[in-house]
Amino acid sequence: MKKNRQAGFATRAIHDGQQPDPLTGAVNVPIYLTSTYVQQGIGEHKGYEYSRVSNPTRDRLEENLASLEGGVAARVFGSGMAAINAIASMLKSGDHVVCGDDLYGGTPRLFNQVLTGFGLDFSYVDTSDAENVERAIRKNTRMVHVETPTNPLMRLSDLPAISQICRRKKVELVVDNTFMSPYFQQPLALGADMVVHSTTKFLNGHSDGLGGVVVCSKPEQAEKLAFLQKAAGAILSPFECWLVLRGVKTLAARMEVHDRNGRAVAEFLAKHKKVRKVFYPGLVDHPQYELAKLQMSGFGAMITFETGSLKNANKMLKKLRVCSLGESLGGVETLISHPATMTHAALGEKGRKAIGITDGMVRISVGIEDLQDILDDLEFGLAAI
Ligand SMILES: Cc1ncc(COP(=O)(O)O)c(C=O)c1O
DSSP states (O other), rough: OOOOOOOOOHHHHTTTOOOOTTTTTOSSSSOOOSSSSSBTTBBBBBBBBTTTOOOOHHHHHHHHHHHHHHHHHEESSSSHHHHHHHTTTSOOOTOOEEEEOOTHHHHHHHHHHGGGGGGEEEEEETSSSHHHHHOOOOOOOEEEEEEETTTTOOOOOOOHHHHHHHHHHTEEOOOOOOOHHHHEEEETTTSSSEEETTTTTTOOOOOSSSOOOEEEHHHHHHHHHHHHHHHHOOOHHHHHHHHHHHHHHTTTHHHHHHHHHHHHHHHHHHHOOOOOOOOOOSTTTHHHHHHHHHHHHOOOEEEEEEOOOOHHHHHHHHHOSSSSSSSSSOOOOEEOOOTTTTTTTTGGGHHHHHOOOOEEEEEEEEOOOHHHHHHHHHHHHHHHO
């Protein structure tokens, strides 16, 4: 590699933080299953005192994920929700947050049913229009929290436009980048202040562990979050850190296949006579197709489509054999879910109706199986409608 050129994404995914073990040369980072560390004398130690505070396997993962998102540091937590909760814990009673109105259902559940009880205030707006964000910002607004694309309606938020508003208003912009992964979207480079992921999804990629990460653009954020790891303790275990370190090595390769299969499945659904509407930023008739091409380097594997009714959705879902019906996304296997009764049940019928989530909507996280097998399975399922 030429001097001064930063290594490419796939190389960094495999090598950053994932140096061979200095003691043995093991190519994989060891799993340090230890709660505590022997000290040489009072205040004399090798940088580690207690595993809630720090652990070498966790350090390696945090180094790796900071590199992939282009941040100064990363802090990992026991789940995506624990990471989002840690970000909210950086605020004070009386602070206000402007959020997207079409977030993963667990996020407004945490905000509305837990954190409002501690004096935080949340407003929900359609962030696909940056002006809605500007209008919702008040004197006590400290943070804007967006997902792009949104879950499940696949609306995009214009990150450079929203980040300019946030800079002007001195408000921090937090982007949940779970759907795209850092391989296809780099929110910090587009002006965000912090990025959050459920590592449970594409970063791990194998549906075998929960986790969350916050990637920071400023050292003060990382310091505050490290304090929250120590003080509140919602850390990721060394074994689950290792699972993400293992999964992330193939992130670039997996995302290429997810994207290729995702585009083909979206085209197939868009032409299918039993499908009434397809929500996918890679379709030319998506209202923000041009923005998608500008701020993302791929369209990804997340697609929502309309079957017409709960009955139709159920008829189809019951027939599927390759696509697995279940919550979650981002695994190597194709996962298919029903937002109204699964991820967005907590919003209630009224809440879902207000933002346009219907009972006939089905969300698919296209996996990396052979494309023809996914298409045949969907054709078989749709034939039942
Ligand atoms: C976009 C998004 N953010 C956050 C979460 C929460 O992550 P976790 O389930 O790891 O707590 C999810 C979970 O589905 C998600 O889809």
